[in-house]
Amino acid sequence: MRIFDLIRMGLRNLLRRKARTLLTVIGVIIGTVSIVVMISVGIGMNESFEASVMQNGGMTIVQVSADSWSEDENGEWKQTLQNLDDKVLDRLRQIEHVKAITPVINNWNMQLFSGKYSTWTQFMIMDMDCYEGFGYPALEDGTYPNKENSADAIYIGPQAIQGQFQYYDGRRPKTKDVDIRTDQLSIKIQDYQFQVNPRKKEFEQKLNNRYMIQASESGYSQADYSCFIDIDTYKEWYKKFANTLKISDRKKALASLEKYETIMLNVDNMNNVSEVQEEIEKLGFKSMSDMQYIEPMKETAEMMELVLGAIGAVAMLVSAINIANTMIMSIYERTKEIGIMKVLGCKVGDVRKLFLFEAGIIGLIGGIVGIGLSYLVSWILNTYGGQIFQSLMSGSMGVAEGSSFSVIPFWLPFFAAFFGMMVGVLSGFFPALRATKISAIEAMKSE
Amino acid sequence: MSEPIIEVKNAKKIYKMGKERIRAVDGVSFTVDKGEFCCLLGTSGSGKSTLLNLMAGIEKLSGGQILIKGESIGGMSENKLSKFRQENLGFVFQSYNLIGSMTALENVELPLVFKRVRGSKRKKLAKRILKQVGLKDRIMHKPKEMSGGQQQRVGIARAFVSKPDIVFADEPTGNLDSKTTIEVMELIKEMANKNHQTIVMVTHDRKLSEYADKIIHILDGKIESVEIVDHHESPNTAAPPGDEVPQETPVSETTAPVTEEEK
Numbered sequence: 001m002r003i004f005d006l007i008r009m010g011l012r013n014l015l016r017r018k019a020r021t022l023l024t025v026i027g028v029i030i031g032t033v034s035i036v037v038m039i040s041v042g043i044g045m046n047e048s049f050e051a052s053v054m055q056n057g058g059m060t061i062v063q064v065s066a067d068s069w070s071e072d073e074n075g076e077w078k079q080t081l082q083n084l085d086d087k088v089l090d091r092l093r094q095i096e097h098v099k100a101i102t103p104v105i106n107n108w109n110m111q112l113f114s115g116k117y118s119t120w121t122q123f124m125i126m127d128m129d130c131y132e133g134f135g136y137p138a139l140e141d142g143t144y145p146n147k148e149n150s151a152d153a154i155y156i157g158p159q160a161i162q163g164q165f166q167y168y169d170g171r172r173p174k175t176k177d178v179d180i181r182t183d184q185l186s187i188k189i190q191d192y193q194f195q196v197n198p199r200k201k202e203f204e205q206k207l208n209n210r211y212m213i214q215a216s217e218s219g220y221s222q223a224d225y226s227c228f229i230d231i232d233t234y235k236e237w238y239k240k241f242a243n244t245l246k247i248s249d250r251k252k253a254l255a256s257l258e259k260y261e262t263i264m265l266n267v268d269n270m271n272n273v274s275e276v277q278e279e280i281e282k283l284g285f286k287s288m289s290d291m292q293y294i295e296p297m298k299e300t301a302e303m304m305e306l307v308l309g310a311i312g313a314v315a316m317l318v319s320a321i322n323i324a325n326t327m328i329m330s331i332y333e334r335t336k337e338i339g340i341m342k343v344l345g346c347k348v349g350d351v352r353k354l355f356l357f358e359a360g361i362i363g364l365i366g367g368i369v370g371i372g373l374s375y376l377v378s379w380i381l382n383t384y385g386g387q388i389f390q391s392l393m394s395g396s397m398g399v400a401e402g403s404s405f406s407v408i409p410f411w412l413p414f415f416a417a418f419f420g421m422m423v424g425v426l427s428g429f430f431p432a433l434r435a436t437k438i439s440a441i442e443a444m445k446s447e
Numbered sequence: 448m449s450e451p452i453i454e455v456k457n458a459k460k461i462y463k464m465g466k467e468r469i470r471a472v473d474g475v476s477f478t479v480d481k482g483e484f485c486c487l488l489g490t491s492g493s494g495k496s497t498l499l500n501l502m503a504g505i506e507k508l509s510g511g512q513i514l515i516k517g518e519s520i521g522g523m524s525e526n527k528l529s530k531f532r533q534e535n536l537g538f539v540f541q542s543y544n545l546i547g548s549m550t551a552l553e554n555v556e557l558p559l560v561f562k563r564v565r566g567s568k569r570k571k572l573a574k575r576i577l578k579q580v581g582l583k584d585r586i587m588h589k590p591k592e593m594s595g596g597q598q599q600r601v602g603i604a605r606a607f608v609s610k611p612d613i614v615f616a617d618e619p620t621g622n623l624d625s626k627t628t629i630e631v632m633e634l635i636k637e638m639a640n641k642n643h644q645t646i647v648m649v650t651h652d653r654k655l656s657e658y659a660d661k662i663i664h665i666l667d668g669k670i671e672s673v674e675i676v677d678h679h680e681s682p683n684t685a686a687p688p689g690d691e692v693p694q695e696t697p698v699s700e701t702t703a704p705v706t707e708e709e710k
Contacts, residue, residue: 005560016548340544343505344605345533345561348525441505444544 001350010357017330021362024319024326028366028420029373031319035312036374036416037406041381042305044407049301059290060099062265062276064092068286080286084260088285092263095279097272102127103231103260109191112227113204114183117165117176121227126264128230131155154187154207155228156180189241194249203241316419319366320427327359327431331438338435339443348436355432356425363424367417374416378406451478452516452612452645453485453502459510460497460668471497473668474511479661481612482643484636486659490651494668496617499649503536503615504528515613533562537606539635541618543598545590551577551601552586558609576604580634596627600634607638614639616648620655632658 001009014021050059068080082088084103093101105125111118161180166173178185185207196202235257242253265280265287267273273291280287331338338351385405460472471494479485489495500506501520502513508521516535523531537558538544545554555573564572577586580600590598599619606614616635620628636658639646648659656662657676664671 001561002563002565004566009560012548336544337546340546341557341561342529343503343532343538343544344558345529345536347529347561350561441500444540444542 001346001353006350006353006357010354010361013330013334013354014358014361020326020329024322024362025366025369027319027322028363028423029370031312031316031423032367032370032416032420033373033377034315035309035419036371036408036412037377037381038308038312039305039412040374040378040406040408042301042308043409044405046298046301046305047407048405049297059270059294060267060273062267062273062280062287062289062291063104064088064263064265064280064285064287066259066261068288070286082285084263085258089260089263091283092265092280092285095265095276095283097268097276098265099268100130100266102130102264104262104264105231105234106261107189107234109189111188111190112161112165113186113188114165114176114178115167117167117174117178118188119161119165121160122225123234124226124228125231125234126228128153128228128233130266131228152207152233153230157224157226157228159224160227187237189238191241191253194253195246196244197246200244203237203244205237205240316423320423323359323362323424324427324431326362327355327428328434330358331355331431331435334435335438335443337443338438339440342438342440343444352432352436355435356428359424359428359432360421361424363427364417364421366424367420370420371413371416374413375408378408381406450481452481452483453479453647454514455498455502455511456513457511458498458501458508458513460494460501460506461509470668472501475665475668475670476511477663477670477673479645479647481645482639483661484639484646484659485648485661485663486656487647487649487663487665488651488653488656489665493665495649495651495665497668498665499615499617499647502647503538504532529561533558533609535612537609537611537614539599539602539606539614539616539619541621543590543595543602543622545598545601545605547590550587550589551582551593551604554590554601555604555608558605562609572608573604576608577601579638580604594627595623596630599623599627599631603631603634603638607642607644610642611644613645613647616646618650619648620650620652628655 064082064084066082066084068082069077070080086103089101089103092098103126107123107125108120110123111120161178165176165178167176168174187205187207189203238257239254242250245253265276267276270291273289274295277287277289277292341351342348382405455475455477458472458475459470462469462471473494475498487495487498497506501508502515504520504523513520515531518531520528520531545551546557549557552570552573555577556569559569559572574586577583580603582597582600582604585593585597585601588597590601593601599622602619606616614635619635620631623631632655635646635648638644648655650656660676662674662676664674
């Protein structure tokens with residue numbers, strides 16, 4: 001038989017029993033919709049969960065802190081003091097999958113001045129070449145600074161100062177809006193654990209405002225609310241500051257530069273974070289990452305996705321049984337016809353193909369219509385399903401703003417159409433086999 | 448003129464019914480020549496239909512051999528057999544066996560569909576032959592909308608449309624009244640003569656065998672006698688010998704299945 005004739009004959013057979021075909025197709029549609037929507041909800045939950053995690057910070061960042069708290073097997077919290085210096089830094093740098101590594105000093109004892117107006121802000125002091133490696137927000141303009149051309153650049157998070165500088169004149173505070181591109185700024189270090197030598201001039205570092213770099217909003221809160229200074233520049237300034245201290249404190253101050261509070265690593269991929277943490281553990285250091293806390297939640301979300309998919313699969317299974325039933329009925333009805341066809345020279349293979357085609361078409365049409373409906377259901381869920389999902393998910397995880405509850409990735413429709421057709425063909429397989437085994441002589445006797 | 452197109456050599460068909468073995472066809476041998484109209488005549492249960500089915504490859508031989516155009520029907524694979532049927536065989540059935548959902552035209556086209564003939568050519572051939580059988584204005588009718596005689600004409604058109612060398616007819620007039628029977632028989636004869644085709648017809652009706660060139664009398668799965676009809680005589684006067692035996696008598700004898708203990 002020519003393929004065209006086969007298709008024509010198959011379609012015609014399906015149209016002969018319109019109601020039955022329609023009902024079977026509806027079965028497949030329901031199966032497809034349930035499986036697609038369930039998977040899409042699972043994916044949506046996963047994505048919105050991941051998005052909410054991303055808001056709180058980079059998932060690939062691992063921190064090794066000098067003062068590390070960890071929970072032991074008995075659930076008791078234990079403090080571990082770790083000595084972090086340049087040697088440790090070099091050893092950690094050797095670990096595979098580490099994309100960027102930098103010591104980090106959090107300094108709250110620095111003030112930005114514009115004339116007599118000033119503002120306190122958090123300074124993160126780290127290796128300037130690593131800004132990009134840590135995925136810090138894009139700049140408003142220009143490129144990230146680097147050590148060669150602008151070692152003393154200050155990188156200002158969009159929320160870090162907001163131009164609000166204050167001056168307290170004894171009665172009430174006055175504020176001044178500062179434009180970092182035009183106003184002359186300077187920086188002062190005021191570390192009260194050390195005593196200043198009153199005979200020396202107070203440390204004040206003038207900032208070259210050409211290198212005040214404002215970043216654009218990133219949604220990554222830590223980067224948005226901090227100012228960043230390169231660690232080498234900072235050390236230089238700190239040494240100058242140390243010179244203004246009393247002799248006795250000067251050594252202490254300089255020594256403090258040798259020890260780091262934190263070493264921060266950025267891992268190339270989320271999936272390698274735990275591996276890197278194990279390596280750090282082997283070197284004898286405790287480390288922390290957001291992934292640690294997210295991992296179990298992530299597993300829960302994935303489990304949820306699986307369970308939802310399984311529920312959808314049950315519906316699909318039912319529709320597969322439905323197709324098989326329809327095909328078996330169809331064979332009983334057409335026994336005589338099959339016999340006639342065989343006697344007239346129809347090949348066994350063609351009989352099989354005909355039935356497989358009919359079953360496959362039911363699956364394919366059901367699949368395609370099902371996909372269309374899935375998009376509709378998905379849209380309805382995203383538009384009106386907010387409250388239901390909010391209450392469903394609020395227990396364990398937050399829902400990120402603007403995220404969808406049901407996400408249909410581009411591969412899902414193709415998968416569903418293919419899957420629908422396969423379900424049809426597979427459930428049509430045994431009926432088709434049965435059709436080929438019908439004896440022509442018996443078939444023709446039947447009425 | 449006589450070259451055998453069908454050779455049946457010691458053909459056997461044995462059915463097992465529980466412990467009993469029923470020898471439906473029991474060592475039959477004969478030949479049919481090309482262009483011959485051969486009639487298998489026998490009462491119901493005589494094994495004539497089984498013999499026809501064996502010759503058409505619809506049923507499997509239990510023993511012996513059947514050669515059609517020199518090829519052994521029994522030894523063919525399912526696919527080979529389908530192909531062989533497409534090329535060489537046509538069928539006319541007692542109950543017409545038309546496909547109810549298809550029009551007359553589509554029914555006639557069917558063998559050509561399996562033969563992978565293209566649509567336009569197929570339609571032309573089918574229309575032409577439907578015209579020949581006198582159903583020019585019935586081509587778009589479904590079987591249910593036609594009389595028995597018309598349906599059988601469609602059946603005949605279907606059997607002849609691919610110009611097979613052999614057409615098997617199993618009681619082609621069994622469901623028709625006597626007037627239509629004559630029309631249908633004349634039609635079969637006419638169609639076959641036109642292309643020098645071979646007809647093998649099964650019937651229990653002594654009168655129908657008058658159309659045949661060769662009559663093979665079958666009784667209890669065996670050949671009773673072979674009769675060659677000389678058509679140079681007028682068919683009306685040709686009352687073949689042994690014709691007077693009433694039909695009922697052999698029926699009661701042959702309906703009891705022949706069972707034998709030996710192999």
